[in-house]
Amino acid sequence: MKKYVFGVDIGGTTVKMGLFEVDGTLLEKWEIKTRTEDHGINILPDIAGSIQKKLQEKKIAKEEVAGAGVGVPGPVDVSGTVHKAVNLGWDIMNINEELGRLLGMKVAAGNDANVAALGEMWKGGAQGHKDVVMVTLGTGVGGGIIVDGKIVCGATGAGGEIGHIHVRDDEVEACGCGNHGCLEQYASATGIVRLMTRKLESTDAPSCLRGKELNGKVFWDAVEAGDELAKEVSEEFGAYLGKGLAVIASIVNPEIFIIGGGVSKSGPVVMENVRKNYLPNVFHGCRDAEFALASLGNDGGIYGAAKLLIDQN
């Protein structure tokens, strides 16, 4: 049994890294810059260099390390092959092999949102469960599905793309993915701004948000302050997300939904709006699913990446 494992969470701006004991104790975490120029050719060497440096600094022999798990912002299949990571400039590449060669240790890569779900199952809000759906509400809507303790990668690494389930037919604006009417267009921070902007334009009713620059935080603050129009929009948001989660439940029947991302600070009101729309629309066998907030915050990715590596050992 090896003693240590690294968890790496690659984002578009920074790479978050963690040194763990294999029981999940986080010994140290740090960040390096994500150098996305030149099609992101430096990213993996930078990660390998930083891990080597940490080993020297801590006087840890490579033989004591199980390996490194990696979360990538793009579709990753079960073999560790990334199928384009637009934010990193990457095309198709097998991370397990590439980074494994650079590091001389075992590597296991997965999609970042999927990996974060694994982290929450291991040491966060979904501890003790093995059938988990995590939804991350941030600039976009990310998702991770865990069935019987394992990430659902899918055939091309697009498993758990919860943000892109179709929830509305008459949408005129396009989603980032090119489709129209994706959940992300209403349940992300930008989605909420879209809904609120439309609401303000549709009526003359008063709102503390008129004339303000909108973002997710400003919006949820207005909801908590009791702004009527903002409350109506939060119901709309809850309808999209609650019905979307109900559909997901009828497909994978999770024990627990974990909600993470920027909105988790406004967690209680978000959860209330979601559950109100979840219950009447879900198959009766799925009504008892729990709802909980993510508890690892930005560290979910490094925890989950470490766990991914451990599970593949």
Added chain:
Amino acid sequence: MKKYVFGVDIGGTTVKMGLFEVDGTLLEKWEIKTRTEDHGINILPDIAGSIQKKLQEKKIAKEEVAGAGVGVPGPVDVSGTVHKAVNLGWDIMNINEELGRLLGMKVAAGNDANVAALGEMWKGGAQGHKDVVMVTLGTGVGGGIIVDGKIVCGATGAGGEIGHIHVRDDEVEACGCGNHGCLEQYASATGIVRLMTRKLESTDAPSCLRGKELNGKVFWDAVEAGDELAKEVSEEFGAYLGKGLAVIASIVNPEIFIIGGGVSKSGPVVMENVRKNYLPNVFHGCRDAEFALASLGNDGGIYGAAKLLIDQN
């Protein structure tokens, strides 16, 4: 390595049974009546008796048999516990234990639709794949999800309840499950009759279906004969089902969709309508999923049940 395995598919009227070699060769199949009276107390003893009789008849020693797999029309969790099978009169019961005790051999039970999907993966339309979604369009809409070669049972055995994903908000009639706007209300045989009846009532346009007693077969025959109103309804059907499958794809990202059930005789026109609505609504990473018709017909259940037992050995 044992030589034989039984596959059992319990329906509300008959129990289909098959004797297989473990490589999937079907040696013999037969049926017995499903005695649902007295809360279905006779069903498992009848099955056990029929299997014992077959062993004697074929002069097969129990030691040569790997066991019996069983498909049940109700939610079955990963441990083989049925959570109510209304059509059989069953409440909560562990089939693996109950039938295992009666038979003195290993038993593995699963939901019938899930098990049929496994059968299609093993010896039917989805051979060679390991990420499979099967949709059965019959009186209801059943579904089975296979991820990485394994059935997705879910926390309470309600995994793959594709018929009960919410696809329409303004439905006034209730689905059999009690909810409103389930996929089954539009994509099953009764759902198609519902859509066609509404269409005929909404217009005076001519149709060969006016005044006829409607059912799935009559409807699809009219579509193939070029009846305009029936064709419009088949588009509507395709919109519900195609968008529903697109949502499922963004969640589990299958390699292949298998369509089975009564409509499969009208397969080509059904598939065309479904794909037309699938492609514009699915996440781009899932666009290459194949579509195929189920090929085992009513035998899918016994094949899948046999495979379920083999996989759990």
